[in-house]
Amino acid sequence: MAKYEDEQNIREIESRIDIVELVSETVNLSRKGNNYWGLCPFHQEKTPSFSVNQDKQMYYCFGCHVGGNIFSFLMKKDGLEFKEALEILAAKAGIEIARPQDRKIIDQRKQIIAVNNAATQYYQEMLISPQGKTARDYLEKRGMIAETISNFKLGYAPDEWNSIEEYLLKKGFTAEIVKLSGLIKRSDNQNRFYDLFRNRIIFPIFQYRQDVVGFGGRSLGEALPKYLNTAETELFSKRKNLYGLSQARESIREANTAYLVEGYMDCIKLQQSGIKNVVASLGTALTEDQAHILRRYTEKVIVLYDGDEAGQRETIRAINVLLGANLKAEVVSLPAGKDPDEYLDNYGKEGFLQFIQNNKYSDIEFKLNRHLLATPTLDLDSKINIINRLKDEIMGLASAMEKDFYIKLLAQKLKVEENIVYQELQPRHNHQHISHNRNNIEILRDNNKYGKYGIQEKILAAMLKDDEVFTTIKNRIGIKFFVNPDYQALVEIYDQLLGEQAEKARDIRYMASSEGLDAAYARVAMLMDEANLDEAREVEEFIRRVEQKKAEALWQRVFEQLDILGDTGDFDSVLSFILKLDKFTNATREGGIQ
Incomplete structure (x- = not known):
């Protein structure tokens, strides 16, 4: 959060915004003694354990052990960075916090959001126009219903070189801000600009406040790459965004679990089926930034990547990133060649949920299974190698019961005695350390x-x-x-x-x-x-x-x-x-x- 030396704005905002009033916008509070009490907005409970102290301007939940001040409350509730919470509360308090050198950047971001919102409307109009028939047919074939298309504001970019540029300029946006939005791209000979998205289904990418910060596009022809994202801008970085989060965040918080999938379609189809707590990693390997965003809403992530070899390799990477963000990681191994969207089409929501229940593994179980698949012959060296690969993760577990579970599992899978596995997992004594x-x-x-x-x-x-x-x-x-x-x-x-x-x-x-x-x-x-x-x-x-x-x-x-x-x-x-x-x-x- 803010540096101690830069606390003047924080003090001023806190003096104007009462935490009881702020929390009361979300939580029904009742006064008992010195504190106000209500049902915690961050976990499900029947008996109030969420306490707000007006004198100290602090809150604390004795159930989930979350607490802080007005800034951390807004950050936790809406999944914001401190700077974002500061801007919102400053506006609420009627305080100007931007330094002169920051004002240009803030104004620029607002203009790019306006450009993106206008572009979203244009792409939606194109989808329902005669030009969008191929795109509509594709979405219908993929099982998208009208309500879903509307909720995710899906659209279509026509197969033209300058359609979005001309539309935005007619709307009154400057050529400079349209360039900065990343929706147009300079040609190789540098003489002109052309539309980034052409003949593609458009997937707007939303931020927490329903602002469109970027776009993804799926090609309907032979153009490569099949999926394309907006270029990095002042507003958008695909490393720092998750597709579907604006629609899924409340469901993720309620379930204290997020499903992580690879693609836009997987995310949309699962949410359409009623499995709402789903996000996608924008077609890239999961990043530390994305994992930390998830950490604001949940403690557990279930990875649902494709069942092919590439998907399984990415699953290992995702697990390690999630663990690095102090998230519990679980994995569902889909059949080879299947993605969540296809499995859902074949077996329906209930069949899909049953498959998840029967094929869900902890991060250690998944890695063990991968090691076993990669080891055709379980000779002595292979067994020692597998134990050594998992040693740090097993011995790093806080729970003795979890350690015991994995010792038994290793013994069973490797066909060795439990006490031998236990001895192999122990650290080697080194008197110098x-x-x-x-x-x-x-x-x-x-x-x-x-x-x-x-x-x-x-x-x-x-x-x-x-x-x-x-x-x-x-x-x-x-x-x-x-x-x-x-x-x-x-x-x-x-x-x-x-x-x-x-x-x-x-x-x-x-x-x-x-x-x-x-x-x-x-x-x-x-x-x-x-x-x-x-x-x-x-x-x-x-x-x-x-x-x-x-x-x-x-x-x-x-x-x-x-x-x-x-x-x-x-x-x-x-x-x-x-x-x-x-x-x-x-x-x-x-x-x-x-």
Whole structure:
């Protein structure tokens, strides 16, 4: 989000827009105590767990753990970038935020949108004209109904060299802005421009606000490529857009799942059938930008690429991109030579959904199956190779049950004992890579003691609420002890602010926003009012528990180090280490763990 130093506009906007009023446009809120409560707009629930605090101008959902301020609420609700949310809220507040040097770009983007909207209307008119008969016949043959054609604003670009250019110029657009839209292209000899799309079915590509940002076109003749996208413009990049998202985003959010397909037709046909939570990656390999867009709406993506070899290779790439964006990735393997559109035509919606249910694999299962198909003979080396290829992903799983599932699956598929698979998955010991980090000690996990809050939240709330508590804890045990990485980041930001300028510490939420920590801070901020710490007693208890954990961790390292030194046979080093250990033991008895 915004940089801390650039917060003036943010402060001004927040002073004019009340979060309760903003959220109430979407959520029916009821006041209970200091907070307003309602059903969360970001996940399905029957009992309200979505809380809005008017004094702090923050929201937090205790069900899905999403939280933040007016900017993050709009970003999450509409799938926006911060800059987009800032522009919308600034307009709502009646504040001019554009710098003079940005105004030209903003105006240019608005003009390109106007050009695209006009072009969309033209292409729609051409589709229903006599010239569009071939295109209409094609769409009918592909099973498109009139309502779908209208919803997606499909159109037709006639087989003419300058039809869209002439239409737009007659509409009053300048030649320069028509060029910038990417709808016309300069000829090789540079003497003239011609229409990019000719004799093609047109697929407008929408942004979140139903603005047309670009186009795709499918050739109806022999012209190549079969599919063509608008050139990269100030407004459009195919790497940063997903086809069908404007129609699918609410369904994706409700299902907390998105289906990812390759083509326009696959996306449209699935949505037409009633499977609404579908998007397409604009005919390119899935990009990191596209994955991060999906992450705004869902936690899980099911990849539904074509069943041919090329489609399966792209599936592997897509899985890795999705995992890199912290999305759960699953795969449906279609029969070879089939795409989702064809399968839907053959078996209908119910048959298609049943096929998905019976042929859905996790990312690891899919990769394992691919490795097995590529390995005709499962000799010893092949088995070891397959385990090694999947080792990092399996051992990186947080759930012990998931690890156990894949160990059993590997044992079954490779026809080896489970304990052998388990041993092969273990990291090889390397005495040169022992961690000596003595700072990050996990505090005890005790999330039931304080109801819906855990000890981490209670202590962090106390530290951010009271500088004296913060200083006491820092001086006694330091600040590197939080299990939750977001909480650890918050306390380090606060420490930095205190060191720079004490009065800035109260504005930690601006820094939290800039680091993407809105939800973590919102949760802790909600607790500051609820927290009824007997601070002197509970802070002291917390310090004691952290010291105890430090001691346990240190002794664990002691025994590990003794094992290593014993393995080397270097008994002089063992003796030296024991002498140091004796000094350490005396120090802990006298003054505690530092």
